[in-house]
Amino acid sequence: MASRKKKMSSGKPFNVDLAEQRIERLFLMAKDAYAERPELSDRYVDLARRISMRHRVGIPAEFRRRICKKCYSYLSPGANSRVRIDGKNIIITCLECDNIMRMPYK
Numbered sequence: 854m855a856s857r858k859k860k861m862s863s864g865k866p867f868n869v870d871l872a873e874q875r876i877e878r879l880f881l882m883a884k885d886a887y888a889e890r891p892e893l894s895d896r897y898v899d900l901a902r903r904i905s906m907r908h909r910v911g912i913p914a915e916f917r918r919r920i921c922k923k924c925y926s927y928l929s930p931g932a933n934s935r936v937r938i939d940g941k942n943i944i945i946t947c948l949e950c951d952n953i954m955r956m957p958y959k
C-alpha cells in the first residue's frame with residue numbers, strides 16, 4: 854500500500870510556513886520600532902534575513918525593498934531612504950551608505 858503524505862492546507866511544509874510568518878512579523882516589528890529605536894529595526898531585519906537563509910525561504914518583494922543590500926539597514930522611505938520610480942523600475946537610495954538599488958516595479 855502506498856504511503857500517504859500529509860499536506861498542509863497551503864501545500865507548503867510546516868517549517869517554511871512558520872518561517873514566512875516569522876519574517877513577516879519581524880518586518881512589521883521593524884516598521885513599528887523605527888521611529889523610536891531604529892537600531893532595533895536593524896536587528897529585526899537581520900533576524901529576518903537569518904531565518905530566510907536558514908530555511909531557504911524568500912523574503913517577499915514588499916519587504917526586500919526595506920533592506921539595504923549593502924549595509925543591511927532597515928530602510929524607511931522618507932527617513933533613511935529615497936524611493937523613485939523610473940519607468941518600470943523602483944530606484945531606492947539608502948541614505949545610510951548611499952547604495953542605490955534598482956528593482957522591477959509591478
Ligand SMILES: [Zn+2]
Pocket residue numbers: 921922923924925926947948949950951952
Ligand atoms: Zn545601505
